[in-house]
Amino acid sequence: MPTLNWIGKDKVVSHHQDVPYRVLEHKYGFTADPSTGSGHEQTEPTNSGNKIIHGDNLEALKSLLPEYEGKIKCIYIDPPYNTGNENWVYNDNVNHPKIKKWLGEVVGKDGEDLTRHDKWLCMMYPRVRMLQKLMARDGLIFMSLDDNELENGLFLLNDIFGKKNKLACAPWLAEPSGGKEKRWLRNGHEYILIYHNGSADSVTQEERSSGKLDLKDNQGKYKKGRELRKWGGASQREDRPGQWFPLTTPSGEIVWPHKNDGTEGHWRWGKEQKMQPIIENPNVAHWELCSYDSGVVVGGKTERWVPFEKIRDVKKMVGWTTWLNSVGYNSDGTSTLKNIFGHKIFDTPKPVSLIEWLISLHSDESALVLDSFAGSGTTAHAVLNLNKQDGGNRKFILVEMEDYANDITAERVKRVSKGYGSGNKKVEGTGGAFDFYELGLPLFDENQNLNEEVGLPKIREYIWFSETRTSFKEPNKEPYFLGIKDESVYYFIYEKEKLTTLDYDALELIKTKGEQYIIYADNCLLPKEFMAKNNIIFKKIPRDITRF
Structure with missing residues (x-):
């Protein structure tokens, strides 16, 4: 069976495991009122389940793992096509300064000899591996590509998901006029690679x-x-x-x-x-x-x-056709953005109708939808439209590394949810809410100790989620108490300026009763027999803290 090899592969195949976990810093929440065409920002989270994250997408995906591992039902990504064009806003030849810096740090000296195709694969491999960890077993991933990286894209997804999980390499008619090629054949179409993560049972049928x-x-x-x-x-x-x-x-x-x-x-x-x-x-x-x-x-x-x-x-019910010639063109995406912002603000946005069609291939109307190359925010637009059309409760998570994440990506979602346009081009708002985040500091320092600059609330939240996979609400109870779940009581005995010890004196702090006690501390002096008899499990800080 053919395998995919390129310069730098040995440096990146497991790099997703080495990416630092960074906390997400909540900046604001936004809620729309389409009946008045207005919306408001708030400092507190909306708890809507919709997120827009500004930051490196590889690190952002790592930050999503504790809450979303194995839960994402739909992933759409529109990565750089690697055309060699230096002028595109996403820098389509993978020579973006952030990507070059990352290649130098991860691939090392070999990075100097990489072709643009090697760079593209080095950039994409760990990101797709991270996406797979986030996907549900019945999840679907859609990747937009053109001829420049189609072959590598197929090898990449076959390598990570398995060829047996490929659903389609679907040609999409992006330019009905035949494209911009000035000689030879004008092919006006792009491709969408569609894979599942082990089960295709969720795929809808026509x-x-x-x-x-x-x-x-x-x-x-x-x-x-x-x-x-x-x-x-x-x-x-x-x-x-x-x-x-x-x-x-x-x-x-x-x-x-x-x-x-x-x-x-x-x-x-x-x-x-x-x-x-x-x-x-x-x-x-x-x-x-x-x-x-x-x-x-x-x-x-x-x-x-x-x-x-x-x-x-x-x-x-019959299978869908995979020749996509009636789900919108690139020009439709451009027209939509012009109507939203009043002028051209982004090159080559995908049409909303295309992303709506792709998301609707998954039968779950409450699906979590992720786009880690969010661009102008078309995926969130499609999710909001679909929910309005069919009463669904889908949620979106967008990740955008560029500085326009707030001014374009988030602003588009605000306008779509409030309503936009005027006259005969006026579009009613979809309603909805979202929360905007920036990538924060790493939770662990370079020595794998807890990074105290993150702040104790974020550390406590991480510990709770790593243990229970449930959201954390700070309890108004005794010090060090995290919460109780399924009759297990959790304590995190931690002080910024000193080492903590689980001993008989520390047990005086344990006020909440349960069938089992999971207690974190720097050291433990309790006898093993005593802990076994009283159902106490000691976890050493930082050694026993789960890493994602």
Whole structure:
């Protein structure tokens, strides 16, 4: 089987493991109100799940690992095409000063002999390895390329994901006029490499007419479709409070989107979306009387009316075509940005419709979507559009290394969520919120000791997350206490100016009771028999702190 080799490969194949973990410094949160076309910034996090990070994408990806390892469902990246063009804003020949500095530090003297293709592979390999660690098993990755690095891109993804996980090398008609080549063949198309991470079960399929309609109403035959209450992840009322409202059945009974366990959920779409026809005419939906879970009573009832879609044209599922000639062109991306900012502000942005189509290939409407070469922010734009269209609850994470991360990338997301344009080009806002971060200091210094300049709150947050994989909320309890999860109690006995010891005196500080105690300290003087008898696990600082 062919293998991929290039100058510098031996220096970068495991480099992703050596990247320092840096903390993320929250700069501001933003929440839009599309009804007024406004939005506001805040110092506190929005907790929306949407993030824009300014900083080196390799280090930013490492910083995402504790919270997101194995959770990202969709990754879209549009890396440098390596055309040799020095003038592009992303410097398309991989001679960006930050990349050159990184190559010198990691590859060393060999970096002086690298061709531009070697540089591209050295830059991409550890980044894609890090992306794979973040991907869910049923996750999908989409990489945009042109002819310059197509062959290397295929070898790269085959090497990391395995050739068996390749779904497509999809040609995309980017320039319907045939491209900008002035001689020989004008090929006007680019490519999108599509791979999964071990399971393709999440890939949606195209619908085409087939089958029979087995139900009938006064408008003709139909088939029962999806339940109109949202199922699965992010289906609680608080996830979409605007989609908690009553519907009226054909008999005049009022129903709310309660879940089978009796808790409050929400409808699949909002009032202004696909639910409006049902609000105006209940017969638009198919209704069935369904029971709650055993023993559940809501409003004195053990059952309630549940609405379903009426499908007038049954569909069969077939594979998508991979010749992408109707999902937008580069010129559409440029026009969209001009409408948002009022002038041309970014070269070669991808069309939003293309990214929407790619994201929609994953069936999870609550998918986490990551773009580590964020550019002008098209991926976030696509996520917000899709959520508005289908009532989904997708989240985006963007990483951009350039200094325009706030002025262009984040600003675009603000305008899209508030609404933009004027006259016949006015576009209604999608709504939404996000948090903006800068890469902070490394958590560990060059000697692998804790970097105290990071600050104790960030260190405590990291320890908690490394142990529990849950978000951290500073407890208002005794000193050193981190929290309790699954009957395990966590303590981090740490002082900036002195060494700490877990001994009998330190145990006087342990006030919270649990079945097991995980206690961090610099040293331990407790007998092993005593710790075993009392279910105490000692973890030495910094030796036993998890590294991602």
